[in-house]
Amino acid sequence: MSGTAVALVLNATYEPLCVVPGRRAAVLVLTEKAVPVSEGDGLLRSSSTLMVLPAVVRLTRFVRVPFRPHVTLTRRAVFARDGGRCVYCGHSASTIDHVLPRSRGGHHTWDNVVAACGRCNHVKADRMLTELGWRLRQPPTAPTGVAWRVLGHRTPDPRWLNWLGLPEQESA
Ligand SMILES: [Zn+2]
Structure with a gap:
């Protein structure tokens, strides 16, 4: 896998919250603000630490997220x-x-x-x-739910899918 490693952050209740750089997720774990759920690619090295960057972390304390009604259409x-x-x-x-x-x-x-x-x-x-003479099986509607703020902007890491509650993706 190339590019900058990123990690999915879950709330304490396992709801997806956001995506952060892998290093940021590692720091959340090191400072005990989060626990690793799934390992990712890449290592965080410092003078005192060597750890695998997480792909998914879960916050140890619940954070309340302001309700965002609009999901960006992308x-x-x-x-x-x-x-x-x-x-x-x-x-x-x-x-x-x-x-x-x-x-x-x-x-x-x-x-x-x-x-x-x-x-x-x-x-x-x-x-x-x-x-x-075509018909839609169901009329399209705006999606709701927290997973969507993650999905509007990037292709999800396969290791995140368990947590996003999405329909199965067809690989192109
Ligand atoms: Zn078609």
């Missing part, structure tokens, strides 16, 4: 909500689609943006579902 978050699958045909998704096309007045909002495969996106183009 491509990653849409893919995560839709399980990485095309909402029209169920195959692996590679694009995002506006159910009501933007050219027809559709908005870039959670209730109009879905994950789609390239083929369906291409076939659908600027048409409405009714013109194609």
